[in-house]
Amino acid sequence: MNKTLLMGLLLTVFLTIDIQAVEAKSLNNEPSTNGIASLNQKQWIHGSQDCKANKDPAIEVFQYDESSYILRQNKCLSYEAPFIYVFIGDEKTLVVDTGATASSKSFPLYETIQSLTKKHLVDGEVDKRQILVVHSHSHSDHYGADSQFIGQANVTVVAPNSDGINEYFAFENWPEQQTKLDLGGRSITIIPTPGHQEEAISIYDSQTQWLLTGDTFYPGYVYVKNWNDYKNSIARLLSFTKNHDVSAILGAHIEMKSKAGEYYEIGTIYQPDESPLPLMPIDLATLNTKLQQATKPAKISLNRLIVEPLGALPKLISSIVSWFM
Ligand SMILES: [Zn+2]
Numbered sequence: 001m002n003k004t005l006l007m008g009l010l011l012t013v014f015l016t017i018d019i020q021a022v023e024a025k026s027l028n029n030e031p032s033t034n035g036i037a038s039l040n041q042k043q044w045i046h047g048s049q050d051c052k053a054n055k056d057p058a059i060e061v062f063q064y065d066e067s068s069y070i071l072r073q074n075k076c077l078s079y080e081a082p083f084i085y086v087f088i089g090d091e092k093t094l095v096v097d098t099g100a101t102a103s104s105k106s107f108p109l110y111e112t113i114q115s116l117t118k119k120h121l122v123d124g125e126v127d128k129r130q131i132l133v134v135h136s137h138s139h140s141d142h143y144g145a146d147s148q149f150i151g152q153a154n155v156t157v158v159a160p161n162s163d164g165i166n167e168y169f170a171f172e173n174w175p176e177q178q179t180k181l182d183l184g185g186r187s188i189t190i191i192p193t194p195g196h197q198e199e200a201i202s203i204y205d206s207q208t209q210w211l212l213t214g215d216t217f218y219p220g221y222v223y224v225k226n227w228n229d230y231k232n233s234i235a236r237l238l239s240f241t242k243n244h245d246v247s248a249i250l251g252a253h254i255e256m257k258s259k260a261g262e263y264y265e266i267g268t269i270y271q272p273d274e275s276p277l278p279l280m281p282i283d284l285a286t287l288n289t290k291l292q293q294a295t296k297p298a299k300i301s302l303n304r305l306i307v308e309p310l311g312a313l314p315k316l317i318s319s320i321v322s323w324f325m
């Protein structure tokens with residue numbers, strides 16, 4: 001998120017562009033064959049100058065390995081173009097975030113997830129996997145399509161608020177405690193990372209060795225609601241990367257350009273020169289050093305991301321919005 005924070009927050013909460021020209025279908029690629037390099041080379045569908053003429057799918061689907069997917073919402077549906085992660089285990093399918101749009105007509109996320117899980121069935125098999133929906137945090141560009149999942153058979157949606165998270169994951173010592181989730185042959189670790197937002201979590205997948213960091217750490221303009229919490233969360237994430245194999249750190253948006261330190265303004269619907277999605281532990285270490293050195297909350301500009309404390313008014317609005325969650 002960039003410096004017009006108030007406007008951005010209001011836009012995020014209240015505005016979802018719904019343009020009929022965006023085709024309500026998904027694009028499914030073949031599995032990538034060259035690991036993390038494929039993610040660094042991957043050029044995502046990145047919007048249009050004229051969204052009325054946009055014919056890209058509503059949801060881009062990138063298959064990373066046999067059972068790991070990254071989905072991106074079309075920028076012409078929401079300028080936020082959030083990423084959604086899907087990990088399929090033997091017993092559960094984990095969906096991390098549901099994008100910015102509720103409508104199943106313009107943004108058929110549940111249908112897309114179903115079609116992905118069906119690919120993992122042998123002939124005649126009935127899918128017994130449970131779909132578990134969790135959220136990186138509770139900003140509205142990350143739970144938009146929850147309503148498509150709620151009430152469906154074999155689906156659990158963890159409510160995007162602190163009660164929902166604490167209840168499902170049974171945290172007793174937030175934010176110091178980590179907790180694990182078993183998808184069936186696939187272990188997931190949940191790491192509390194408040195700061196950008198109170199309920200923010202990061203998620204580590206043992207299979208891909210990805211660390212998913214939502215809006216806490218991504219190639220973009222990160223605004224921070226609670227600076228001290230954020231500082232501690234980044235330090236905790238860094239120590240996690242020292243104790244675990246982390247192949248890539250993947251967030252929920254791209255706002256940086258490929259040129260170091262440059263970014264797209266908030267509301268941009270066309271990003272032809274955006275940076276790759278993955279960040280690495282070295283980027284986390286660089287940010288951690290800057291945060292530890294800072295004597296007070298102040299903007300930190302790095303090559304791969306920018307971090308800025310949220311002003312008093314946007315902070316108040318954010319708190320008011322969270323009271324209604
Ligand atoms: Zn976001």
Ligand SMILES: [Zn+2]
Nearest residue numbers: 137139197215
């Ligand atoms: Zn956010």
